[in-house]
Amino acid sequence: MQGLEVELAGMRLRNPTMLASGIMGLSAASLRRAIKGGAGAVVAKSCSSQPREGNPNPTVVEIPTGLLNSVGLANPGCAELAEELGRCRGEVPVVASVYGFSTREYAACAQVVERAGVDAVELNLSCPNVEGTVFGYSEELAREVVEEVKRRVRVPVFAKLTADAGDIVSVAAACEDAGADGITAINTLRAMAIDVTTARPVLGNRVGGLSGRCLKPVALRCVYEIAEEVSIPVIGCGGVTTGRDAVEFLLAGARAVQIGTGVLYRGMSVFRKVSMEIAEYMEEKGYSRVDELVGLAHR
Ligand SMILES: Cc1cc2nc3c(=O)[nH]c(=O)nc-3n(C[C@H](O)[C@H](O)[C@H](O)COP(=O)(O)O)c2cc1C
Numbered sequence: 357m358q359g360l361e362v363e364l365a366g367m368r369l370r371n372p373t374m375l376a377s378g379i380m381g382l383s384a385a386s387l388r389r390a391i392k393g394g395a396g397a398v399v400a401k402s403c404s405s406q407p408r409e410g411n412p413n414p415t416v417v418e419i420p421t422g423l424l425n426s427v428g429l430a431n432p433g434c435a436e437l438a439e440e441l442g443r444c445r446g447e448v449p450v451v452a453s454v455y456g457f458s459t460r461e462y463a464a465c466a467q468v469v470e471r472a473g474v475d476a477v478e479l480n481l482s483c484p485n486v487e488g489t490v491f492g493y494s495e496e497l498a499r500e501v502v503e504e505v506k507r508r509v510r511v512p513v514f515a516k517l518t519a520d521a522g523d524i525v526s527v528a529a530a531c532e533d534a535g536a537d538g539i540t541a542i543n544t545l546r547a548m549a550i551d552v553t554t555a556r557p558v559l560g561n562r563v564g565g566l567s568g569r570c571l572k573p574v575a576l577r578c579v580y581e582i583a584e585e586v587s588i589p590v591i592g593c594g595g596v597t598t599g600r601d602a603v604e605f606l607l608a609g610a611r612a613v614q615i616g617t618g619v620l621y622r623g624m625s626v627f628r629k630v631s632m633e634i635a636e637y638m639e640e641k642g643y644s645r646v647d648e649l650v651g652l653a654h655r
Pocket of ligand 1: 376377378379401402416423425427429453480516542543544566567568569571593594595596614615616617618
């Protein structure tokens with residue numbers, strides 16, 4: 357498909373769709389399935405320096421317009437994950453997602469995955485499902501993490517933020533100021549469901565993160581406002597399921613979009629389908645390059 361290539365912080369993507377963090381398993385094989393499905397880049401599940409078991413079951417529940425999950429960053433630790441990531445290098449950019457309970461842990465994990473040869477690091481500053489500080493709630497803490505990671509690694513660093521922060525735009529600006537190479541907006545929003553039969557919260561962890569179609573208007577607003585404020589690339593994430601959704605994010609100012617829950621709705625080939633639908637829109641409207649769409653809604 358011609359005209360779909362985009363440049364993102366120095367990486368070349370064959371199309372603007374990316375696998376969002378945490379959606380596929382932790383193995384190289386599962387990331388390769390997304391690459392086969394047409395993804396322009398893949399983001400691995402977030403890893404921490406030590407292995408984590410995650411939260412009690414049930415950790416995922418489907419609701420009419422989305423998903424609630426409280427997986428809680430279950431992962432084998434960054435050293436083991438880094439080995440897996442090393443195995444899927446080559447075809448499209450591979451982005452590692454790192455998480456830490458301290459600035460130092462973020463930086464240490466980022467160094468481990470960089471050594472494995474990943475093309476970029478996404479900082480999960482916004483997981484709603486673990487006990488501890490959510491660094492992305494605070495301009496100061498987010499700035500501290502980005503600054504420290506930028507001191508330690510050379511690959512591009514993206515800061516993944518949440519609209520649960522009081523003011524996501526100011527946090528994004530602080531991350532840009534600290535040297536981030538891009539902003540991913542947004543992670544899931546804190547949410548819950550209650551089973552009226554048992555009169556108990558459905559998720560084992562009670563509260564989880566909301567994703568899927570219902571997240572799109574919030575994510576789109578965040579991308580639009582962040583794109584007005586920062587000059588580094590913004591990656592849209594939240595409810596992208598169709599090419600039209602992706603086009604909305606591009607028009608709002610995103611250079612690329614990540615797809616998570618959309619994989620459940622449309623299968624692993626969602627990346628190819630969305631790319632084709634973007635291409636159809638471009639043809640219909642007479643655009644020859646995706647770049648031409650980026651930020652058009654700001655006129
Ligand atoms: C089951 C599940 C696990 C997730 N795990 C992670 C994770 O490890 N790290 C992260 O940054 N985001 C994680 N997310 C959030 C997604 O990457 C994405 O930001 C969010 O789901 C919104 O996009 P979507 O509506 O396309 O799913 C997870 C989402 C789901 C549904």
